[in-house]
Amino acid sequence: xxxxxxxxxxxxxxxxxxxxxxxxxxxxxxxxxxxxxxxxxxxxxxxxxxxxxxxxxxxxxxxxxxxxxxxxxxxxxxxxxxxxxxxxxxxxxxxxxxxxxxxxxxxxxxxxxxxxxxxxxxxxxxxxxxxxxxxxxxxxxxxxxxxxxxxxxxxxxxxxxxxxxxxxxxxxxxxxxxxxxxxxxxxxxxxxxxxxxxxxxxxxxxxxxxxxxxxxxxxxxxxxxxxxxxxxxxxxxxxxxxxxxxxxxxxxxxxxxxxxxxxxxxxxxxxxxxxxxxxxxxxxxxxxxxxxxxxxxxxxxxxxxxxxxxxxxxxxxxxxxxxxxxxxxxxxxxxxxxxxxxxxxxxxxxxxxxxxxxxxxxxxxxxxxxxxxxxx
Numbered sequence: 001x002x003x004x005x006x007x008x009x010x011x012x013x014x015x016x017x018x019x020x021x022x023x024x025x026x027x028x029x030x031x032x033x034x035x036x037x038x039x040x041x042x043x044x045x046x047x048x049x050x051x052x053x054x055x056x057x058x059x060x061x062x063x064x065x066x067x068x069x070x071x072x073x074x075x076x077x078x079x080x081x082x083x084x085x086x087x088x089x090x091x092x093x094x095x096x097x098x099x100x101x102x103x104x105x106x107x108x109x110x111x112x113x114x115x116x117x118x119x120x121x122x123x124x125x126x127x128x129x130x131x132x133x134x135x136x137x138x139x140x141x142x143x144x145x146x147x148x149x150x151x152x153x154x155x156x157x158x159x160x161x162x163x164x165x166x167x168x169x170x171x172x173x174x175x176x177x178x179x180x181x182x183x184x185x186x187x188x189x190x191x192x193x194x195x196x197x198x199x200x201x202x203x204x205x206x207x208x209x210x211x212x213x214x215x216x217x218x219x220x221x222x223x224x225x226x227x228x229x230x231x232x233x234x235x236x237x238x239x240x241x242x243x244x245x246x247x248x249x250x251x252x253x254x255x256x257x258x259x260x261x262x263x264x265x266x267x268x269x270x271x272x273x274x275x276x277x278x279x280x281x282x283x284x285x286x287x288x289x290x291x292x293x294x295x296x297x298x299x300x301x302x303x304x305x306x307x308x309x310x311x312x313x314x315x316x317x318x319x320x321x322x323x324x325x326x327x328x329x330x331x332x333x334x335x336x337x338x339x340x341x342x343x344x345x346x347x348x349x350x351x352x353x354x355x356x357x358x359x360x361x362x363x364x365x366x367x368x369x370x371x372x373x374x375x376x
Contacts, residue, residue, distance in 0.1 A: 009041040010199035014119035022196035023053040109184035126170030153265040284350040323365035
């Protein structure tokens with residue numbers, strides 16, 4: 001038979017009678033509290049007894065005052081057992097005829113004013129956390145949809161769950177603390193309307209959420225792999241030979257080049273190519289293969305809005321071509337940007353040297369059809 005056990009404690013310490021019922025139920029099963037931290041409570045095996053348990057806030061006091069108070073409690077039949085996070089004291093009483101430890105609502109309200117005030121601010125803190133989570137895609141930098149597309153599956157699950165969890169707990173705390181304060185103002189000792197089992201379920205949910213956050217740190221937002229000049233056919237790009245047929249990649253005196261691939265759950269492939277030569281000519285290609293077709297339209301619109309903001313002088317020409325769901329050509333002198341989407345694929349081509357991007361639609365359409373046919 002076990003002599004010790006560790007369990008998650010109920011979360012809401014601002015509901016003392018729920019904590020007291022929890023400890024009384026454990027005592028009836030033969031377990032007495034010996035230590036309790038922010039998450040876990042330690043119990044030791046004792047004789048099963050029906051007893052009363054009371055939880056009281058504790059604050060700074062001299063050793064003499066502490067000893068005198070404990071002696072007075074023991075004289076009334078109440079024995080100190082442990083503290084909870086060094087902020088609360090737990091007393092057990094096995095004598096059903098012993099007087100209550102605290103019966104004066106005024107004294108109760110005075111003792112619990114600080115914990116209730118802390119719980120009140122904690123409730124607002126959780127509501128602010130919910131608001132922060134709601135704005136998270138806007139605060140990460142980049143664009144909101146791009147940030148969501150880069151999230152791993154675990155983050156996509158944890159994000160809405162964490163938002164709802166923070167909002168629900170914050171609202172619950174504010175309502176409960178508000179009821180307790182109104183009871184104290186009316187000269188009553190508040191009675192908990194909840195169940196310690198429900199309070200411990202909140203603790204379990206927050207412990208699980210914390211574990212998920214730590215797991216999210218390992219994979220990060222998305223996996224990025226830098227590639228060394230791969231075969232252009234393996235990427236959703238049109239290289240030098242596609243955009244400038246009179247030249248080859250080998251003929252360019254490249255000053256800078258990058259090839260990268262990034263993947264996430266909603267976007268299995270995001271691939272980028274940038275080429276610069278000594279004459280400052282540039283080719284930029286990006287290709288996105290999405291897990292679901294319905295994501296391509298908002299991603300297309302988000303990219304187009306970004307181009308309009310970054311290059312306000314560009315002239316837009318809508319491309320009418322049945323091989324694309326949507327396409328637009330943006331031009332300003334030698335700068336040209338072609339943005340197109342088809343089914344679950346979105347591609348961008350950009351150059352800053354003379355070339356006719358209109359003549360590249362056949363190659364781009366075939367390339368996008370090939371990419372879209374790949375399985376995520």
